[in-house]
Amino acid sequence: xxxxxLLALFLFANANVFFGQEKHTEKINIIENKGQWAxxxxxxxxxxxxxxxxxNNGFTFEFFNQDDLQKVHLATHxxxxxPEKLRQHAYxxxxxxxxxxxxxxxxxxxxxYHNYYIGNDPSKWASxxxxxxxVVYDNLYNGxxxxxxxxxxxxxxxxxxxxxxxx
Numbered sequence: 001x002x003x004x005x006l007l008a009l010f011l012f013a014n015a016n017v018f019f020g021q022e023k024h025t026e027k028i029n030i031i032e033n034k035g036q037w038a039x040x041x042x043x044x045x046x047x048x049x050x051x052x053x054x055x056n057n058g059f060t061f062e063f064f065n066q067d068d069l070q071k072v073h074l075a076t077h078x079x080x081x082x083p084e085k086l087r088q089h090a091y092x093x094x095x096x097x098x099x100x101x102x103x104x105x106x107x108x109x110x111x112x113y114h115n116y117y118i119g120n121d122p123s124k125w126a127s128x129x130x131x132x133x134x135v136v137y138d139n140l141y142n143g144x145x146x147x148x149x150x151x152x153x154x155x156x157x158x159x160x161x162x163x164x165x166x167x
Contacts, residue, residue, distance in 0.1 A: 027133040027150045030054070032106065034126035036116035042104050043135055047156045050088070054135060054148070056102050059095040098140050107131030108149075142166060 030045045034094035037044065065087035073084035073146040110131040118124040134149035143166025151157040 026154065027108070027132045028156055029110065030106065030133065030135050031114060032130050034129050036118060036124060036126040036129065052156060055105070057098055058075065058092055060090060060092045062088060062090040064088045095140055099142065102140050103138045105136045105138055106132040107136065
């Protein structure tokens, strides 16, 4: 069990190396969910090669084959046929035994917003969707928060903030 945990931590810590997250110096845009995605999603961030979906109990990482995405992009502009399939991989990181009433706080609000008009169903539309540079899982464990944002090198990162007296 200990070996599996260590392997999982190693893979997660090096996800940007294995999945080709590109280095950039801008903050990652963390986008709020105002109904444009499934109800269990609180936020989403685009990272190199894919997306990170924020849920109450963890993250889901979704990575796409970049060649397939390029073919989809070209197909939408009439330059070639779309690929027969879009190869992707996803994995979830769940915070085991976390508090069930976790509050998520967004910080570092950007001055711009997104609009989502998905399909013909107005219930899936969302306008003036805010973007943030940081999200905090407040009291994920008793006395422990998780702060999610961008590292100094421009990569997705999260930090466990352990408050005095936490066990």
